Amino acid sequence: HCPKELFKVFGEQGLLGIFVSPEFGGAGLGLTERAIMLEEVARHSSGFAIALMTHDLAAAAIYNFGTEAQKKQWLPKLCSGELIGGLSVTEPTGGSDLGNQATTIEKNEAGYLMNGRKVFITNSHIADLNIWTGTSGVNEKGRKMLSALIIPPGTPGLSAGRKENKLGLRGSVTGDTIAKDVQCGPDDLLGKEGAGAAIALHTIGHFGRSGISAFSVGILRGSVEEAVKFSKERIIYGKPLAKLAEMQALIAENQIEYEAAAAMLYNATAIYDRGEDATPRIAAVKYFSTEAAIRATRRTMDLMGGYGVMNEYPIGRFLRDALANVPSGGTSQIMRIIVAGNVLK
Ligand SMILES: Cc1cc2nc3c(=O)[nH]c(=O)nc-3n(C[C@H](O)[C@H](O)[C@H](O)COP(=O)(O)OP(=O)(O)OC[C@H]3O[C@@H](n4cnc5c(N)ncnc54)[C@H](O)[C@@H]3O)c2cc1C
Structure with missing residues (x-):
């Protein structure tokens, strides 16, 4: 069981997105202070610590690679715990083989259309805001190019699938996230096209x-x-x-x-x-x-x-x-x- 209600408590204490600067709602500290906080939580529950840690991955990706507008839009809500974050990268074809993603991100008139399935995703069933990666073409060497998208809360077509029954880390929820004709706007691209990896x-x-x-x-x-x-x-x-x-x-x-x-x-x-x-x-x-x-x-x-x-x-x-x-x-x-x-x- 993941005690989802604790996200807001951690947010109130300034412990979410601890590395985000205060102008975007964070504590303005670093990776070191975040590790101290996670060590303390994991001394008692590594399971809940991985839920907090993965939430922060969405904040970190936006903080380090997002536009000013994306940072303003999403970081204060992630830092307060109003929104729970997740990062969907791993696919059934293997997490180690990161470049070989079957998820497709196609550019269209409305922005980007995404289809695919991710596995073993922490916060799969509780995340409001997800960052996804997917294949958006091939480079000049014929290798798949990945792009990353911010999927805003409530975007139609995004759902959680199978929930895993894990050996450990049971204070977090892990499972599939599924994208079926998920239409994102042009402003939802994180970083440049092809920067997903x-x-x-x-x-x-x-x-x-x-x-x-x-x-x-x-x-x-x-x-x-x-x-x-x-x-x-x-x-x-x-x-x-x-x-x-x-x-x-x-x-x-x-x-x-x-x-x-x-x-x-x-x-x-x-x-x-x-x-x-x-x-x-x-x-x-x-x-x-x-x-x-x-x-x-x-x-x-x-x-x-x-x-x-x-x-x-x-x-x-x-x-x-x-x-x-x-x-x-x-x-x-x-x-x-x-x-x-x-x-x-
Ligand atoms: C509790 C939990 C939470 C997770 N949360 C997330 C999440 O939030 N988001 C997300 O995207 N992913 C998440 N993952 C997925 C995780 O990143 C992958 O499980 C991990 O990267 C390994 O991928 P895999 O399970 O597909 O194993 P595989 O990549 O299939 O690996 C199988 C075996 O092959 C070995 N192997 C692979 N490549 C090589 C190589 N080149 N040389 C030698 N050996 C190799 C591996 O070491 C392993 O022993 C989570 C996983 C767990 C267990």
């Missing part, structure tokens, strides 16, 4: 993956804190579990991976905030933090013995969330390809 890659590469890394840092911290609490309270052999060297080793490994992931994350977001491209750095932290969060939740479960698999404790949910974070925003294999590509260039 660059918009998606910049937005997911910075705002998406740093967000998922922040959830993973939150889960890592949660794994440490839950292990510390349990090991101090649980008495075996007449003394707290925390006195056993084997248990201390598990806690130490969790703490070390938490500190490493947090340091990588906040270093990468600081690089972006000072105006540099941080795609490879963020890919590295996304890979490390999502995989480390799985290891850490497992260690805490081990430390808890049988209690670790009882659902009255949050650690099982943390593990399911940690697993679901891995493919979101790009798989571990794709993160390694980005990191290697940057090192080898």
